[in-house]
């Protein structure tokens with residue numbers, strides 16, 4: 001008998017595993033496990049495949065992704081994490097999913113055919129002017145693994161994030177500077193972020209992801 005506990009609206013712990021309610025019943029997005037409990041279908045959310053699930057497992061408190069919410073997602077890839085956010089925000093929510101690589105955005109576009117709250121945008125997150133029609137959003141999530149990923153977050157938050165809105169960033173030290181110790185890279189990145197945001201939470205993502213710091217920020 002599995003114990004179900006809702007830890008954030010739309011996010012569940014099934015015993016000690018994270019899951020969301022499947023908005024597209026019977027369909028998997030990656031190779032996640034599906035399970036039915038009391039007539040509802042849940043999708044297990046793999047912390048080794050999604051840094052947001054990893055952060056939840058590490059004890060995340062702030063969760064700005066709500067039913068009907070509007071999200072800007074930078075570095076959407078094939079939509080692993082986006083698909084769980086799609087379960088959470090529901091039919092009236094909107095996830096503007098920016099992805100620069102053509103080979104992966106094709107899968108994201110296929111996903112959006114079955115999940116109308118995902119709006120894929122083939123563009124470079126360095127160029128927010130290109131997708132300015134997105135307008136103001138409730139939350140920004142960034143996972144681009146780029147040397148200038150802090151700058152990318154700042155300029156997107158400047159342009160789109162509502163006042164007091166929450167941003168989340170998964171900082172990959174190896175993408176910023178392979179020659180430096182991860183902790184030194186993180187310290188410098190946090191100093192930069194502090195100029196624009198209040199730092200609410202930070203988690204190293206081991207054992208799910210090596211050399212990643214997941215940071216939760218509030219726009220000043």
Ligand SMILES: C[S@@+](CC[C@H](N)C(=O)[O-])C[C@H]1O[C@@H](n2cnc3c(N)ncnc32)[C@H](O)[C@@H]1O
Pocket residue numbers: 049050051074075076077078079080081082098099100101104123124125126143144145146
């Ligand atoms: C680590 S993967 C993202 C995984 C995804 N967030 C998930 O959890 O399902 C990083 C993605 O960012 C994309 N990316 C890198 N630089 C980018 C940029 N400047 N603009 C948009 N996407 C970018 C890459 O093509 C890649 O698909």
